[in-house]
Amino acid sequence: MMPANILELNHVHKSFARTETENVTQALSDINFTVRDGEFLSIVGPSGCGKSTIMRLIAGLIFPTAGTIKLNGEVIQGTNPERGMVFQKPTLFPWLTVEQNLTFSARMMNTAKRSEYKSEVERLxxxxxxxxxxxDFPHQLSGGMAQRLALIRTMINQPKVFLLDEPLGALDAFTRMNMQDELLRLWQRSGHIVLMVTHDIDEALYLGTRVLVMAPRPGRIRADLVNDMSYPRSRTSDEFLHWRKRVLEMLDFGHNFN
Ligand SMILES: Nc1ncnc2c1ncn2[C@@H]1O[C@H](COP(=O)(O)OP(=O)(O)O)[C@@H](O)[C@H]1O
Ligand SMILES: [Mg+2]
Known part of the structure; x- marks a missing residue:
């Protein structure tokens, strides 16, 4: 059996230099968590609390000011298809078809295995x-279709860590709920690690095996909750509503509305 993947953030801090002044923005302060295969970590918190910064750090797009991020014991040095990221707005190539968009990154990744990818392309x-x-070309697709394409385009590289930064934020409520179920299926089939940022508490609770509740200025973890509701979850069960209340209260106490 393959050893399980493990992602570890240890005392991660991230500051950004502000232009004009000497000031720095402390985007993240002392972030610690560990995620293993089979876990789906939902990350919620108000705007500016550093959610996207966490995702970009794990993706290897930016680097911590202090602390370490390791996947399977190795410090993250940069981007790698083993850590696949999907953004809020699908970043598709407008001049490529749906199929070409999907195969493009697969081709980039491993030319030798092209034939294997062919059946995978069909399946996805x-x-x-x-x-x-x-x-069809991206401009001919609905928002939901484009986002599904962005998701499977990342999945084709079979990432060990799937990073989703508000991937469903632009979708209408019904498409969004369908996509949540698709995401669950994807994750359950892969058995890998998913980290998903969302503004939507229901979404976080519906999907995550854990919910990280964050607070801003500086961005930090307020709570790391184990969500043990069994799947499939009901958005209207008493248990769900209880959870919802708990997280909402936590966010209110962690946030100044000024
Ligand atoms: N490249 C950057 N340069 C300067 N400040 C940044 C940069 N990226 C993020 N920040 C700041 O870091 C904080 C956290 O940002 P972000 O991670 O985007 O928050 P969230 O995704 O939770 O809304 C914010 O104060 C934001 O303005
Ligand atoms: Mg963000």
């Missing part, structure tokens, strides 16, 4: 409901 297109749209 089917799963995302995009098989019959394979020759």
């Amino acid at each position: 297109l089917e799963m995302a409901g995009l098989a019959e749209f394979r020759h």
Whole structure:
């Protein structure tokens, strides 16, 4: 059996230099958590509390000011398809078709395994409901379809860590709930690590095996909650509503509305 993947953040701080003044923004202060295969970590918190900064650090797009981030014991040195990131707005190539968008990154990753990818491409297109749209271009797709394409394009590289920064934020409520179920299926099938940032407390609770509640100025972890509700979850159960109340209260106490 393959050893399970483990992602560790140890005393991670991140500051950004402000232009004009000598000031720095302390985006993150002393972030500590560990995530293992099979965990789905939802991250919630008000705007500016450093959620995207955490994702970009793990993606290797930026580096900590202090502290360490390790995947399987190795310090993260930069971007790598083993850590796949999906942004709020799908970043697709407008001049490539659906299928070409999907195969582009696979081709980039490992030319030798191209034939293996062919069947994987088919499987993913089917799963995302995009098989019959394979020759369409991004501008011909709905928001939900484009986002599904962005998701499977990252999945094709079979990331050990799937980083989702408000990936469903631009979708209408119904599409969004369907996509949440698709995300659950994806994660359950892969068995890997998912970290998902969301503004939406219901979404965080519906999906996550853990919910990280953050607070701003400086960005920090207010609570790291184990969400042991069994799947499939009901958004209207008493248990769910109880959880919702708990997280809402936590966010209110952690945040000045001024
Ligand atoms: N590249 C950057 N340069 C300067 N400040 C930044 C940069 N990225 C983020 N910040 C600041 O860090 C804080 C956290 O930002 P961010 O991680 O985007 O928050 P969130 O995603 O939770 O809304 C904010 O105060 C933001 O203005
Ligand atoms: Mg953000």
